[in-house]
Amino acid sequence: MAYDKPWKSYENQLDQLIQRGMIVTDRAKALHYLERIGYYRLSGYWYPFRERSGIYCPLAATNGKKFKLGSTNRLVLDDFKTGASFQNAVELYVFDKKLRLLVLDALERIEIGMRVDISHSLGKKDPFAYLKPELLFEDFSAKLDEKTGLSDHHQWLSKQSTLVSRSKEEFIKHNKAKYGFPLPIWVICEIWDFGTLSTLFAGMKEADQDAIASKYGVSNGRIFASWLRSLNYLRNVCAHHSRLWNRNIIDQPKLPKVGEVSWVDPFQGEAHLLARPFLLLCIAKHLLTIINPSSSWGQRLTALLLEFPDLQHVGLNLNGMGAVDGWEQWAW
Structure with a gap:
Protein backbone atom coordinates (compact mmCIF):
# COMPACT_ATOMS: atom_id res chain seq x y z
CA MET A 1 0.00 0.00 0.00
CA SER A 85 -8.14 18.50 24.82
CA PHE A 86 -4.59 18.96 23.61
CA GLN A 87 -3.59 19.70 27.20
CA ASN A 88 -4.98 16.31 28.26
CA ALA A 89 -2.59 14.60 25.85
CA VAL A 90 0.35 16.64 27.12
CA GLU A 91 -0.50 15.82 30.74
CA LEU A 92 -0.65 12.13 29.91
CA TYR A 93 2.68 12.41 28.07
CA VAL A 94 4.32 14.07 31.09
CA PHE A 95 2.91 11.43 33.44
CA ASP A 96 4.29 8.71 31.19
CA LYS A 97 7.71 10.36 31.08
CA LYS A 98 7.84 10.52 34.88
CA LEU A 99 6.78 6.87 35.05
CA ARG A 100 9.55 5.76 32.68
CA LEU A 101 12.20 7.64 34.65
CA LEU A 102 10.97 6.14 37.91
CA VAL A 103 10.99 2.64 36.43
CA LEU A 104 14.54 3.07 35.16
CA ASP A 105 15.59 4.07 38.67
CA ALA A 106 14.23 0.77 40.02
CA LEU A 107 15.65 -1.33 37.20
CA GLU A 108 19.13 0.08 37.72
CA ARG A 109 19.14 -1.18 41.31
CA ILE A 110 17.64 -4.53 40.31
CA GLU A 111 20.16 -4.97 37.49
CA ILE A 112 23.09 -4.40 39.84
CA GLY A 113 21.64 -6.74 42.46
CA MET A 114 21.06 -9.51 39.94
CA ARG A 115 24.59 -9.18 38.59
CA VAL A 116 25.85 -9.92 42.08
CA ASP A 117 23.44 -12.83 42.61
CA ILE A 118 24.35 -14.52 39.31
CA SER A 119 28.10 -13.90 39.43
CA HIS A 120 28.37 -14.97 43.07
CA SER A 121 26.38 -18.17 42.47
CA LEU A 122 28.25 -19.23 39.32
CA GLY A 123 31.58 -17.92 40.56
CA LYS A 124 31.41 -20.30 43.51
CA LYS A 125 31.45 -23.17 41.01
CA ASP A 126 34.24 -21.70 38.91
CA PRO A 127 35.57 -18.16 38.29
CA PHE A 128 34.96 -18.76 34.58
CA ALA A 129 31.72 -20.71 34.89
CA TYR A 130 30.05 -18.54 32.26
CA LEU A 131 32.39 -20.11 29.68
CA LYS A 132 31.81 -23.72 30.68
CA PRO A 133 28.80 -25.51 29.12
CA GLU A 134 28.89 -28.29 31.73
CA LEU A 135 28.04 -25.76 34.46
CA LEU A 136 24.98 -24.45 32.62
CA PHE A 137 21.60 -25.85 31.62
CA GLU A 138 22.01 -28.37 28.82
CA ASP A 139 19.40 -26.89 26.47
CA PHE A 140 21.13 -23.52 26.78
CA SER A 141 24.68 -24.74 26.39
CA ALA A 142 24.42 -27.72 24.03
CA LYS A 143 21.21 -27.57 21.99
CA LEU A 144 21.94 -26.13 18.54
CA ASP A 145 19.67 -23.80 16.63
CA GLU A 146 18.65 -25.39 13.32
CA LYS A 147 19.15 -22.15 11.38
CA THR A 148 22.40 -20.85 12.88
CA GLY A 149 24.00 -24.09 14.06
CA LEU A 150 24.84 -22.32 17.31
CA SER A 151 23.70 -22.86 20.85
CA ASP A 152 22.06 -20.11 22.90
CA HIS A 153 25.25 -20.10 24.94
CA HIS A 154 27.36 -19.37 21.85
CA GLN A 155 25.10 -16.47 20.94
CA TRP A 156 25.20 -15.17 24.50
CA LEU A 157 29.01 -15.28 24.50
CA SER A 158 29.04 -13.35 21.24
CA LYS A 159 26.82 -10.66 22.78
CA GLN A 160 29.05 -10.48 25.84
CA SER A 161 32.14 -10.22 23.64
CA THR A 162 30.58 -7.23 21.91
CA LEU A 163 29.92 -5.57 25.25
CA VAL A 164 33.54 -6.14 26.30
CA SER A 165 34.92 -4.73 23.06
CA ARG A 166 32.75 -1.62 23.37
CA SER A 167 33.53 -1.05 27.04
CA LYS A 168 35.73 1.86 27.98
CA GLU A 169 35.71 0.97 31.69
CA GLU A 170 39.10 1.27 33.38
CA PHE A 171 38.62 -1.94 35.33
CA ILE A 172 38.28 -3.88 32.07
CA LYS A 173 41.50 -2.33 30.74
CA HIS A 174 43.29 -3.01 34.04
CA ASN A 175 42.28 -6.66 34.31
CA LYS A 176 42.99 -7.27 30.63
CA ALA A 177 46.49 -5.75 30.97
CA LYS A 178 47.34 -7.51 34.22
CA TYR A 179 45.71 -10.91 33.83
CA GLY A 180 44.57 -11.12 30.21
CA PHE A 181 41.40 -12.85 29.09
CA PRO A 182 39.18 -14.50 30.14
CA LEU A 183 38.02 -12.30 33.00
CA PRO A 184 36.46 -13.86 36.11
CA ILE A 185 32.71 -13.66 36.28
CA TRP A 186 32.68 -11.19 39.20
CA VAL A 187 34.61 -8.73 37.01
CA ILE A 188 33.01 -9.25 33.62
CA CYS A 189 29.48 -9.14 35.05
CA GLU A 190 29.93 -5.39 35.54
CA ILE A 191 29.54 -4.79 31.81
CA TRP A 192 26.38 -6.90 31.45
CA ASP A 193 23.18 -5.11 30.54
CA PHE A 194 19.78 -6.32 31.71
CA GLY A 195 19.28 -8.47 28.64
CA THR A 196 22.64 -10.19 29.06
CA LEU A 197 22.09 -11.07 32.69
CA SER A 198 18.49 -12.21 32.18
CA THR A 199 19.55 -14.49 29.31
CA LEU A 200 22.34 -16.04 31.37
CA PHE A 201 19.99 -16.57 34.31
CA ALA A 202 17.60 -18.38 31.96
CA GLY A 203 20.56 -20.58 30.93
CA MET A 204 21.57 -21.58 34.44
CA LYS A 205 20.85 -25.02 35.86
CA GLU A 206 17.46 -25.28 37.50
CA ALA A 207 18.87 -25.83 40.99
CA ASP A 208 20.97 -22.67 40.66
CA GLN A 209 17.97 -20.72 39.40
CA ASP A 210 15.84 -21.98 42.28
CA ALA A 211 18.47 -20.99 44.83
CA ILE A 212 18.51 -17.38 43.62
CA ALA A 213 14.74 -17.18 43.13
CA SER A 214 14.14 -18.40 46.68
CA LYS A 215 15.89 -15.29 47.99
CA TYR A 216 13.03 -13.34 46.48
CA GLY A 217 10.23 -15.56 47.78
CA VAL A 218 9.73 -17.44 44.51
CA SER A 219 10.29 -21.20 44.63
CA ASN A 220 10.47 -21.83 40.88
CA GLY A 221 13.50 -20.37 39.13
CA ARG A 222 11.89 -20.69 35.69
CA ILE A 223 9.11 -18.38 36.81
CA PHE A 224 11.71 -15.99 38.18
CA ALA A 225 13.53 -16.17 34.83
CA SER A 226 10.33 -14.99 33.14
CA TRP A 227 10.20 -12.05 35.59
CA LEU A 228 13.70 -10.98 34.59
CA ARG A 229 12.90 -11.38 30.90
CA SER A 230 9.80 -9.21 31.28
CA LEU A 231 11.72 -6.60 33.23
CA ASN A 232 14.25 -6.50 30.41
CA TYR A 233 11.36 -5.82 28.00
CA LEU A 234 10.22 -3.07 30.37
CA ARG A 235 13.72 -1.64 30.49
CA ASN A 236 13.90 -1.49 26.68
CA VAL A 237 10.57 0.32 26.48
CA CYS A 238 11.77 2.93 28.96
CA ALA A 239 15.26 3.29 27.52
CA HIS A 240 13.84 4.00 24.06
CA HIS A 241 11.41 6.62 25.43
CA SER A 242 8.41 4.63 24.23
CA ARG A 243 4.90 5.00 25.60
CA LEU A 244 4.56 2.88 28.73
CA TRP A 245 1.50 3.61 30.82
CA ASN A 246 -1.05 1.50 28.90
CA ARG A 247 1.34 -0.54 26.78
CA ASN A 248 0.39 -4.05 25.73
CA ILE A 249 3.15 -6.16 27.30
CA ILE A 250 4.38 -8.64 24.70
CA ASP A 251 6.76 -10.57 26.95
CA GLN A 252 4.46 -11.38 29.86
CA PRO A 253 5.80 -12.88 33.10
CA LYS A 254 4.64 -16.20 34.49
CA LEU A 255 3.07 -16.23 37.93
CA PRO A 256 3.82 -18.44 40.93
CA LYS A 257 1.05 -20.62 42.29
CA VAL A 258 -1.78 -19.01 44.27
CA GLY A 259 -0.74 -18.15 47.81
CA GLU A 260 3.01 -18.24 47.27
CA VAL A 261 3.38 -14.48 46.74
CA SER A 262 0.24 -12.86 48.14
CA TRP A 263 0.15 -9.71 46.01
CA VAL A 264 0.24 -11.82 42.84
CA ASP A 265 -3.10 -13.51 43.45
CA PRO A 266 -5.37 -10.72 42.03
CA PHE A 267 -3.56 -11.08 38.69
CA GLN A 268 -4.15 -14.82 38.34
CA GLY A 269 -6.20 -15.64 35.24
CA GLU A 270 -6.84 -11.97 34.39
CA ALA A 271 -5.79 -11.50 30.77
CA HIS A 272 -6.05 -7.69 30.82
CA LEU A 273 -4.00 -7.34 34.00
CA LEU A 274 -1.34 -9.75 32.75
CA ALA A 275 -0.94 -7.71 29.57
CA ARG A 276 -0.46 -4.32 31.23
CA PRO A 277 2.57 -2.70 32.91
CA PHE A 278 1.20 -2.44 36.45
CA LEU A 279 2.11 -6.09 37.06
CA LEU A 280 5.71 -5.39 36.06
CA LEU A 281 5.79 -2.39 38.42
CA CYS A 282 4.68 -4.72 41.20
CA ILE A 283 7.43 -7.20 40.32
CA ALA A 284 10.01 -4.39 40.41
CA LYS A 285 8.74 -3.28 43.82
CA HIS A 286 8.83 -6.87 45.10
CA LEU A 287 12.47 -7.31 44.06
CA LEU A 288 13.50 -3.93 45.45
CA THR A 289 12.01 -4.82 48.81
CA ILE A 290 14.55 -7.65 49.11
CA ILE A 291 17.46 -5.87 47.43
CA ASN A 292 17.03 -2.65 49.41
CA PRO A 293 14.42 -2.89 52.19
CA SER A 294 14.80 0.82 53.01
CA SER A 295 14.04 1.93 49.44
CA SER A 296 11.39 4.62 49.10
CA TRP A 297 10.66 3.62 45.51
CA GLY A 298 7.28 2.12 46.31
CA GLN A 299 6.13 5.31 48.03
CA ARG A 300 7.36 7.39 45.10
CA LEU A 301 5.51 5.13 42.69
CA THR A 302 2.31 5.46 44.73
CA ALA A 303 2.64 9.25 44.75
CA LEU A 304 3.11 9.32 40.98
CA LEU A 305 0.16 7.02 40.27
CA LEU A 306 -2.05 9.24 42.40
CA GLU A 307 -1.04 12.11 40.10
CA PHE A 308 -2.54 10.37 37.09
CA PRO A 309 -4.33 13.07 35.06
CA ASP A 310 -8.09 13.45 35.47
CA LEU A 311 -9.25 11.91 32.21
CA GLN A 312 -12.58 10.44 33.26
CA HIS A 313 -14.32 12.53 30.61
CA VAL A 314 -12.56 10.49 27.93
CA GLY A 315 -12.94 7.21 29.82
CA LEU A 316 -9.34 6.83 31.01
CA ASN A 317 -7.96 5.94 34.43
CA LEU A 318 -5.39 3.65 36.01
CA ASN A 319 -7.36 0.60 34.89
CA GLY A 320 -5.76 1.23 31.51
CA MET A 321 -2.37 0.32 32.94
CA GLY A 322 -3.73 -2.77 34.69
CA ALA A 323 -3.95 -1.47 38.25
CA VAL A 324 -5.91 -3.87 40.44
CA ASP A 325 -8.79 -2.67 42.58
CA GLY A 326 -7.56 -1.36 45.92
CA TRP A 327 -3.92 -1.12 44.88
CA GLU A 328 -3.53 2.13 46.82
CA GLN A 329 -4.23 0.26 50.06
CA TRP A 330 -1.16 -1.94 49.58
CA ALA A 331 1.67 -1.31 52.04
CA TRP A 332 4.03 0.10 49.44
Whole structure:
Protein backbone atom coordinates (compact mmCIF):
# COMPACT_ATOMS: atom_id res chain seq x y z
CA MET A 1 0.00 0.00 0.00
CA ALA A 2 1.51 3.32 -1.08
CA TYR A 3 1.95 5.92 1.65
CA ASP A 4 -0.10 8.94 0.60
CA LYS A 5 -0.21 11.19 3.67
CA PRO A 6 1.24 14.62 2.83
CA TRP A 7 3.67 16.70 4.88
CA LYS A 8 1.88 19.22 7.10
CA SER A 9 3.16 22.35 8.80
CA TYR A 10 2.74 22.58 12.57
CA GLU A 11 -0.09 25.06 12.00
CA ASN A 12 -1.87 22.63 9.67
CA GLN A 13 -1.33 19.74 12.10
CA LEU A 14 -3.00 21.72 14.87
CA ASP A 15 -5.82 22.85 12.60
CA GLN A 16 -6.51 19.23 11.68
CA LEU A 17 -6.77 18.26 15.35
CA ILE A 18 -9.18 21.13 16.00
CA GLN A 19 -11.30 20.14 12.99
CA ARG A 20 -11.57 16.66 14.46
CA GLY A 21 -12.93 18.00 17.73
CA MET A 22 -9.87 18.44 19.94
CA ILE A 23 -10.06 21.40 22.31
CA VAL A 24 -7.07 23.75 22.11
CA THR A 25 -7.16 26.53 24.70
CA ASP A 26 -3.65 27.88 24.09
CA ARG A 27 -2.68 27.73 20.44
CA ALA A 28 0.86 29.05 20.93
CA LYS A 29 1.62 26.49 23.63
CA ALA A 30 0.13 23.65 21.58
CA LEU A 31 2.28 24.64 18.60
CA HIS A 32 5.35 24.65 20.86
CA TYR A 33 4.62 21.05 21.97
CA LEU A 34 4.14 19.94 18.36
CA GLU A 35 7.49 21.48 17.48
CA ARG A 36 9.38 20.05 20.46
CA ILE A 37 7.71 16.63 20.96
CA GLY A 38 6.19 15.94 17.56
CA TYR A 39 2.76 15.07 16.26
CA TYR A 40 3.49 11.38 15.85
CA ARG A 41 4.78 10.85 19.41
CA LEU A 42 1.91 12.80 20.94
CA SER A 43 -0.60 10.90 18.81
CA GLY A 44 0.06 7.82 20.93
CA TYR A 45 -1.30 9.72 23.92
CA TRP A 46 -4.37 11.22 22.27
CA TYR A 47 -5.19 7.95 20.46
CA PRO A 48 -7.39 6.77 23.39
CA PHE A 49 -9.31 10.06 23.15
CA ARG A 50 -10.64 9.14 19.70
CA GLU A 51 -14.21 8.05 19.17
CA ARG A 52 -15.03 4.38 18.63
CA SER A 53 -17.96 3.15 16.64
CA GLY A 54 -19.99 0.08 17.46
CA ILE A 55 -18.87 -3.46 16.66
CA TYR A 56 -17.10 -3.85 13.30
CA CYS A 57 -19.22 -2.80 10.35
CA PRO A 58 -18.68 -2.00 6.64
CA LEU A 59 -17.01 1.28 5.62
CA ALA A 60 -20.36 2.65 4.38
CA ALA A 61 -21.69 2.60 7.94
CA THR A 62 -19.04 5.12 9.08
CA ASN A 63 -20.56 7.90 6.96
CA GLY A 64 -17.39 8.18 4.93
CA LYS A 65 -15.11 8.87 7.89
CA LYS A 66 -11.68 7.32 7.94
CA PHE A 67 -11.09 4.68 10.57
CA LYS A 68 -8.70 2.09 11.92
CA LEU A 69 -9.64 -1.31 13.21
CA GLY A 70 -8.98 -1.42 16.95
CA SER A 71 -7.91 -4.44 18.99
CA THR A 72 -11.50 -4.99 20.13
CA ASN A 73 -12.86 -4.90 16.55
CA ARG A 74 -14.36 -1.46 17.14
CA LEU A 75 -13.75 1.17 14.52
CA VAL A 76 -11.37 3.91 15.71
CA LEU A 77 -12.60 7.13 14.13
CA ASP A 78 -10.69 10.34 13.48
CA ASP A 79 -13.03 12.46 15.61
CA PHE A 80 -12.24 12.99 19.29
CA LYS A 81 -14.50 12.32 22.24
CA THR A 82 -16.35 15.26 23.73
CA GLY A 83 -14.10 17.28 26.03
CA ALA A 84 -10.80 15.81 24.80
CA SER A 85 -8.14 18.50 24.82
CA PHE A 86 -4.59 18.96 23.61
CA GLN A 87 -3.59 19.70 27.20
CA ASN A 88 -4.98 16.31 28.26
CA ALA A 89 -2.59 14.60 25.85
CA VAL A 90 0.35 16.64 27.12
CA GLU A 91 -0.50 15.82 30.74
CA LEU A 92 -0.65 12.13 29.91
CA TYR A 93 2.68 12.41 28.07
CA VAL A 94 4.32 14.07 31.09
CA PHE A 95 2.91 11.43 33.44
CA ASP A 96 4.29 8.71 31.19
CA LYS A 97 7.71 10.36 31.08
CA LYS A 98 7.84 10.52 34.88
CA LEU A 99 6.78 6.87 35.05
CA ARG A 100 9.55 5.76 32.68
CA LEU A 101 12.20 7.64 34.65
CA LEU A 102 10.97 6.14 37.91
CA VAL A 103 10.99 2.64 36.43
CA LEU A 104 14.54 3.07 35.16
CA ASP A 105 15.59 4.07 38.67
CA ALA A 106 14.23 0.77 40.02
CA LEU A 107 15.65 -1.33 37.20
CA GLU A 108 19.13 0.08 37.72
CA ARG A 109 19.14 -1.18 41.31
CA ILE A 110 17.64 -4.53 40.31
CA GLU A 111 20.16 -4.97 37.49
CA ILE A 112 23.09 -4.40 39.84
CA GLY A 113 21.64 -6.74 42.46
CA MET A 114 21.06 -9.51 39.94
CA ARG A 115 24.59 -9.18 38.59
CA VAL A 116 25.85 -9.92 42.08
CA ASP A 117 23.44 -12.83 42.61
CA ILE A 118 24.35 -14.52 39.31
CA SER A 119 28.10 -13.90 39.43
CA HIS A 120 28.37 -14.97 43.07
CA SER A 121 26.38 -18.17 42.47
CA LEU A 122 28.25 -19.23 39.32
CA GLY A 123 31.58 -17.92 40.56
CA LYS A 124 31.41 -20.30 43.51
CA LYS A 125 31.45 -23.17 41.01
CA ASP A 126 34.24 -21.70 38.91
CA PRO A 127 35.57 -18.16 38.29
CA PHE A 128 34.96 -18.76 34.58
CA ALA A 129 31.72 -20.71 34.89
CA TYR A 130 30.05 -18.54 32.26
CA LEU A 131 32.39 -20.11 29.68
CA LYS A 132 31.81 -23.72 30.68
CA PRO A 133 28.80 -25.51 29.12
CA GLU A 134 28.89 -28.29 31.73
CA LEU A 135 28.04 -25.76 34.46
CA LEU A 136 24.98 -24.45 32.62
CA PHE A 137 21.60 -25.85 31.62
CA GLU A 138 22.01 -28.37 28.82
CA ASP A 139 19.40 -26.89 26.47
CA PHE A 140 21.13 -23.52 26.78
CA SER A 141 24.68 -24.74 26.39
CA ALA A 142 24.42 -27.72 24.03
CA LYS A 143 21.21 -27.57 21.99
CA LEU A 144 21.94 -26.13 18.54
CA ASP A 145 19.67 -23.80 16.63
CA GLU A 146 18.65 -25.39 13.32
CA LYS A 147 19.15 -22.15 11.38
CA THR A 148 22.40 -20.85 12.88
CA GLY A 149 24.00 -24.09 14.06
CA LEU A 150 24.84 -22.32 17.31
CA SER A 151 23.70 -22.86 20.85
CA ASP A 152 22.06 -20.11 22.90
CA HIS A 153 25.25 -20.10 24.94
CA HIS A 154 27.36 -19.37 21.85
CA GLN A 155 25.10 -16.47 20.94
CA TRP A 156 25.20 -15.17 24.50
CA LEU A 157 29.01 -15.28 24.50
CA SER A 158 29.04 -13.35 21.24
CA LYS A 159 26.82 -10.66 22.78
CA GLN A 160 29.05 -10.48 25.84
CA SER A 161 32.14 -10.22 23.64
CA THR A 162 30.58 -7.23 21.91
CA LEU A 163 29.92 -5.57 25.25
CA VAL A 164 33.54 -6.14 26.30
CA SER A 165 34.92 -4.73 23.06
CA ARG A 166 32.75 -1.62 23.37
CA SER A 167 33.53 -1.05 27.04
CA LYS A 168 35.73 1.86 27.98
CA GLU A 169 35.71 0.97 31.69
CA GLU A 170 39.10 1.27 33.38
CA PHE A 171 38.62 -1.94 35.33
CA ILE A 172 38.28 -3.88 32.07
CA LYS A 173 41.50 -2.33 30.74
CA HIS A 174 43.29 -3.01 34.04
CA ASN A 175 42.28 -6.66 34.31
CA LYS A 176 42.99 -7.27 30.63
CA ALA A 177 46.49 -5.75 30.97
CA LYS A 178 47.34 -7.51 34.22
CA TYR A 179 45.71 -10.91 33.83
CA GLY A 180 44.57 -11.12 30.21
CA PHE A 181 41.40 -12.85 29.09
CA PRO A 182 39.18 -14.50 30.14
CA LEU A 183 38.02 -12.30 33.00
CA PRO A 184 36.46 -13.86 36.11
CA ILE A 185 32.71 -13.66 36.28
CA TRP A 186 32.68 -11.19 39.20
CA VAL A 187 34.61 -8.73 37.01
CA ILE A 188 33.01 -9.25 33.62
CA CYS A 189 29.48 -9.14 35.05
CA GLU A 190 29.93 -5.39 35.54
CA ILE A 191 29.54 -4.79 31.81
CA TRP A 192 26.38 -6.90 31.45
CA ASP A 193 23.18 -5.11 30.54
CA PHE A 194 19.78 -6.32 31.71
CA GLY A 195 19.28 -8.47 28.64
CA THR A 196 22.64 -10.19 29.06
CA LEU A 197 22.09 -11.07 32.69
CA SER A 198 18.49 -12.21 32.18
CA THR A 199 19.55 -14.49 29.31
CA LEU A 200 22.34 -16.04 31.37
CA PHE A 201 19.99 -16.57 34.31
CA ALA A 202 17.60 -18.38 31.96
CA GLY A 203 20.56 -20.58 30.93
CA MET A 204 21.57 -21.58 34.44
CA LYS A 205 20.85 -25.02 35.86
CA GLU A 206 17.46 -25.28 37.50
CA ALA A 207 18.87 -25.83 40.99
CA ASP A 208 20.97 -22.67 40.66
CA GLN A 209 17.97 -20.72 39.40
CA ASP A 210 15.84 -21.98 42.28
CA ALA A 211 18.47 -20.99 44.83
CA ILE A 212 18.51 -17.38 43.62
CA ALA A 213 14.74 -17.18 43.13
CA SER A 214 14.14 -18.40 46.68
CA LYS A 215 15.89 -15.29 47.99
CA TYR A 216 13.03 -13.34 46.48
CA GLY A 217 10.23 -15.56 47.78
CA VAL A 218 9.73 -17.44 44.51
CA SER A 219 10.29 -21.20 44.63
CA ASN A 220 10.47 -21.83 40.88
CA GLY A 221 13.50 -20.37 39.13
CA ARG A 222 11.89 -20.69 35.69
CA ILE A 223 9.11 -18.38 36.81
CA PHE A 224 11.71 -15.99 38.18
CA ALA A 225 13.53 -16.17 34.83
CA SER A 226 10.33 -14.99 33.14
CA TRP A 227 10.20 -12.05 35.59
CA LEU A 228 13.70 -10.98 34.59
CA ARG A 229 12.90 -11.38 30.90
CA SER A 230 9.80 -9.21 31.28
CA LEU A 231 11.72 -6.60 33.23
CA ASN A 232 14.25 -6.50 30.41
CA TYR A 233 11.36 -5.82 28.00
CA LEU A 234 10.22 -3.07 30.37
CA ARG A 235 13.72 -1.64 30.49
CA ASN A 236 13.90 -1.49 26.68
CA VAL A 237 10.57 0.32 26.48
CA CYS A 238 11.77 2.93 28.96
CA ALA A 239 15.26 3.29 27.52
CA HIS A 240 13.84 4.00 24.06
CA HIS A 241 11.41 6.62 25.43
CA SER A 242 8.41 4.63 24.23
CA ARG A 243 4.90 5.00 25.60
CA LEU A 244 4.56 2.88 28.73
CA TRP A 245 1.50 3.61 30.82
CA ASN A 246 -1.05 1.50 28.90
CA ARG A 247 1.34 -0.54 26.78
CA ASN A 248 0.39 -4.05 25.73
CA ILE A 249 3.15 -6.16 27.30
CA ILE A 250 4.38 -8.64 24.70
CA ASP A 251 6.76 -10.57 26.95
CA GLN A 252 4.46 -11.38 29.86
CA PRO A 253 5.80 -12.88 33.10
CA LYS A 254 4.64 -16.20 34.49
CA LEU A 255 3.07 -16.23 37.93
CA PRO A 256 3.82 -18.44 40.93
CA LYS A 257 1.05 -20.62 42.29
CA VAL A 258 -1.78 -19.01 44.27
CA GLY A 259 -0.74 -18.15 47.81
CA GLU A 260 3.01 -18.24 47.27
CA VAL A 261 3.38 -14.48 46.74
CA SER A 262 0.24 -12.86 48.14
CA TRP A 263 0.15 -9.71 46.01
CA VAL A 264 0.24 -11.82 42.84
CA ASP A 265 -3.10 -13.51 43.45
CA PRO A 266 -5.37 -10.72 42.03
CA PHE A 267 -3.56 -11.08 38.69
CA GLN A 268 -4.15 -14.82 38.34
CA GLY A 269 -6.20 -15.64 35.24
CA GLU A 270 -6.84 -11.97 34.39
CA ALA A 271 -5.79 -11.50 30.77
CA HIS A 272 -6.05 -7.69 30.82
CA LEU A 273 -4.00 -7.34 34.00
CA LEU A 274 -1.34 -9.75 32.75
CA ALA A 275 -0.94 -7.71 29.57
CA ARG A 276 -0.46 -4.32 31.23
CA PRO A 277 2.57 -2.70 32.91
CA PHE A 278 1.20 -2.44 36.45
CA LEU A 279 2.11 -6.09 37.06
CA LEU A 280 5.71 -5.39 36.06
CA LEU A 281 5.79 -2.39 38.42
CA CYS A 282 4.68 -4.72 41.20
CA ILE A 283 7.43 -7.20 40.32
CA ALA A 284 10.01 -4.39 40.41
CA LYS A 285 8.74 -3.28 43.82
CA HIS A 286 8.83 -6.87 45.10
CA LEU A 287 12.47 -7.31 44.06
CA LEU A 288 13.50 -3.93 45.45
CA THR A 289 12.01 -4.82 48.81
CA ILE A 290 14.55 -7.65 49.11
CA ILE A 291 17.46 -5.87 47.43
CA ASN A 292 17.03 -2.65 49.41
CA PRO A 293 14.42 -2.89 52.19
CA SER A 294 14.80 0.82 53.01
CA SER A 295 14.04 1.93 49.44
CA SER A 296 11.39 4.62 49.10
CA TRP A 297 10.66 3.62 45.51
CA GLY A 298 7.28 2.12 46.31
CA GLN A 299 6.13 5.31 48.03
CA ARG A 300 7.36 7.39 45.10
CA LEU A 301 5.51 5.13 42.69
CA THR A 302 2.31 5.46 44.73
CA ALA A 303 2.64 9.25 44.75
CA LEU A 304 3.11 9.32 40.98
CA LEU A 305 0.16 7.02 40.27
CA LEU A 306 -2.05 9.24 42.40
CA GLU A 307 -1.04 12.11 40.10
CA PHE A 308 -2.54 10.37 37.09
CA PRO A 309 -4.33 13.07 35.06
CA ASP A 310 -8.09 13.45 35.47
CA LEU A 311 -9.25 11.91 32.21
CA GLN A 312 -12.58 10.44 33.26
CA HIS A 313 -14.32 12.53 30.61
CA VAL A 314 -12.56 10.49 27.93
CA GLY A 315 -12.94 7.21 29.82
CA LEU A 316 -9.34 6.83 31.01
CA ASN A 317 -7.96 5.94 34.43
CA LEU A 318 -5.39 3.65 36.01
CA ASN A 319 -7.36 0.60 34.89
CA GLY A 320 -5.76 1.23 31.51
CA MET A 321 -2.37 0.32 32.94
CA GLY A 322 -3.73 -2.77 34.69
CA ALA A 323 -3.95 -1.47 38.25
CA VAL A 324 -5.91 -3.87 40.44
CA ASP A 325 -8.79 -2.67 42.58
CA GLY A 326 -7.56 -1.36 45.92
CA TRP A 327 -3.92 -1.12 44.88
CA GLU A 328 -3.53 2.13 46.82
CA GLN A 329 -4.23 0.26 50.06
CA TRP A 330 -1.16 -1.94 49.58
CA ALA A 331 1.67 -1.31 52.04
CA TRP A 332 4.03 0.10 49.44
